[in-house]
Amino acid sequence: MTSKIIGAGNYIPSDAVRNSFFENHDFMDKNGQILKEDNHTISYKLHQITGIEERRYVDQNTVTSDIGFIAAQKAIEKSGINPETLDYIIFAHNFGDVPFGTVQGDTVPSLAARVKHALGIKNNFCVAYDLLFGCPGWIEGVIQANSFIKSGIASRCLVIGAETLSRVVDIHDRDSMIYADGAGAVVIEACSSGEGILSHLSASHTHKEMDYLFFGKSYNKQSSGETRYLKMNGRRIYEFAIVNVPAAMKKCYDDSGCSIDKLSKIIIHQANEKMDEEIVKRFYALYSKEMPSEIMPMVIGKLGNSSVATIPTLLSMILDNELENHEISVGDIVLFASVGAGMNINAMVYRF
Structure with a gap:
């Protein structure tokens, strides 16, 4: 089940x-x-x-x-x-x-x-x-x-x-x-x-990576007082993600038992377009394959990074036929993946 x-x-x-x-x-x-x-x-x-x-x-x-x-x-x-x-x-x-x-x-x-x-x-x-x-x-x-x-x-x-x-x-x-x-x-x-979730994977990297995203004081030293805001070390996040996320995606996908040639879509956390493209390219390179065109729908250009909302928002848009050149049909296999504060990574393979 x-x-x-x-x-x-x-x-x-x-x-x-x-x-x-x-x-x-x-x-x-x-x-x-x-x-x-x-x-x-x-x-x-x-x-x-x-x-x-x-x-x-x-x-x-x-x-x-x-x-x-x-x-x-x-x-x-x-x-x-x-x-x-x-x-x-x-x-x-x-x-x-x-x-x-x-x-x-x-x-x-x-x-x-x-x-x-x-x-x-x-x-x-x-x-x-x-x-x-x-x-x-x-x-x-x-x-x-x-x-x-x-x-x-x-x-x-x-x-x-x-x-x-x-x-x-x-x-x-x-x-x-x-x-x-x-x-x-x-x-x-x-x-x-036979449809539904086929495999999933989660990981928390906290040894050196825990505070790549954190709460810190404003850069304006004159006005912030003790108030704290969302901060990030963008370079370290990028370097961490492009190394660790593709490997996690591959392990999760291999656990599903599906052939890489059957993968229809990758719905990935919309954090940074170039980073996401590099992650998916490296994922396919682990199978000695080129990244297919139209495999990764992106909406970050118009919607930005809404954290936990990016993936379910994008999924809903595709299912409602609101995204040009992207659709999900019965039998399609979709790989979901995300990375963020913690540093946490997870992935899920799903057959529609």
Whole structure:
């Protein structure tokens, strides 16, 4: 027995923030010095490296649990189930509900509990909990839900990934341009027909790599006080990812028993277009093959990096035929993969 996706939904904020939005920002280095490059050049280089032209932000009255609820509602509607039949609601995020104008996360009650309440579910044995696992959190939530189903303690689960990263970034750090807001969700249930999850893998690299993503003070030494923001060591993350993620993907794919020639799509965390391309090229090189064209759908150019939301958002878009030149048909084999804070890596092979 395994589990399969029976409904997927997402929430993509309507507010498209183009790179020109950052033209008047005062970007600084970690020592508090204004960067020598002008903001137009910084924006140009960001686009060249990451592929990002714009990203989406939620409106001022919206928090992470709100958009997680919307994505969950859509996934439930697509699945056609009664939400009272859900055994688990797993909400992957990293910062909780962060009201506009603050950077303090609110996680009591849990975001999963808030979504369960908003859905009107009265079943007390529908267990709602949050999952913090960096950007790979949504895949990890699906892996956990699958384990519950395979063990027989659950038959149907809702897994949500949502984040409002625009609320936790340092406006004086050019890395803030990468981050975005969004939500995605799926309903999964027990399956024994040959479709669904074929294999999965998770790893946590914490010896030397734990703090490649971290919370730190603003680069503006004059205004931040003790407030802390999302920070990253981009070079180390890149070097870590291109070495470790392809190997993890291959191990997971080999465990599925599928031929590499049967792989239809790779849905990878949308963190950096060039990094993702290098990861997938190296993955195929491990099989002595060239990376096929159209194997890796990308939406980071328009949606930015919304952390745990990137993969379920992209999956929902493909299933709803919203992405040109990309579709998933019955029998297609898809490899999911992600990397993020921790440093955590995971992967999953799925037959539709």
